[in-house]
């Protein structure tokens with residue numbers, strides 16, 4: 001059985017991915033790390049250690065000591081926060097990835113790596129509807145530039161050193177367990193919490209802002225599917241386009257109102273509007289479908305029901 005390391009286990013993706021990985025590989029085989037404490041089920045359900053991926057010496061010791069075979073590197077500064085501290089965000093996003101790629105190159109036991117990219121690798125000159133896998137990429141954010149550079153490094157380490165690194169360009173991710181922090185697509189999580197807590201929400205994107213979004217269970221399924229796919233089936237070593245539902249804040253608002261009729265929304269776009277306006281409306285993920293069979297199962301209606309129910313339970317307990 002492989003030993004798996006998850007970096008960023010306290011985060012929006014990590015806190016849900018770990019639960020699924022433990023079901024597959026067994027709790028003792030999933031080694032979780034972060035620079036902050038994760039939710040209690042992650043802490044108590046298997047090994048957890050505070051570890052900073054920027055510390056390359058500690059990182060390599062951890063990997064050798066625990067005989068790690070697969071690494072999921074999920075730690076990153078998201079798009080909105082990165083604009084506030086550009087040089088710092090660039091350093092964190094790039095150096096952490098380089099540390100992981102170097103370890104994978106040096107340590108033979110490390111067989112596979114997962115590193116997330118994003119729709120942020122695209123920019124205002126990219127075709128916005130059904131954005132193809134191969135297209136113009138002129139991102140205007142630090143986050144997007146770091147993800148695009150990261151994709152090129154992943155492809156480079158695969159071609160030059162045979163490092164089996166796999167990646168997805170996630171759309172906005174919607175989840176109820178752990179809230180994201182500092183992203184442009186975060187409104188699509190906040191809106192559910194505020195609908196329940198306050199019955200009203202002030203949205204930092206305009207009402208008609210279309211972005212592709214994916215419900216977390218679909219994102220986790222796609223991630224594990226990609227990691228379990230036969231190496232020979234994978235034709236993309238930068239990062240696979242991954243589609244989702246194309247939705248606007250107004251559509252989410254209307255869907256929530258079917259459950260909470262009094263829910264009101266006010267629009268007050270901030271600096272993140274320009275970021276959102278530079279990203280695709282929808283993404284063509286045909287290559288992921290053909291290579292390893294990705295499929296999305298949740299639409300806005302189904303997702304909204306689950307989000308409201310789960311957040312209500314969480315806030316009650």
Ligand code: SER
Nearest residue numbers: 078079118183184185
């Ligand atoms: N969800 C991310 C963000 O908004 C994009 O990958 O920053």
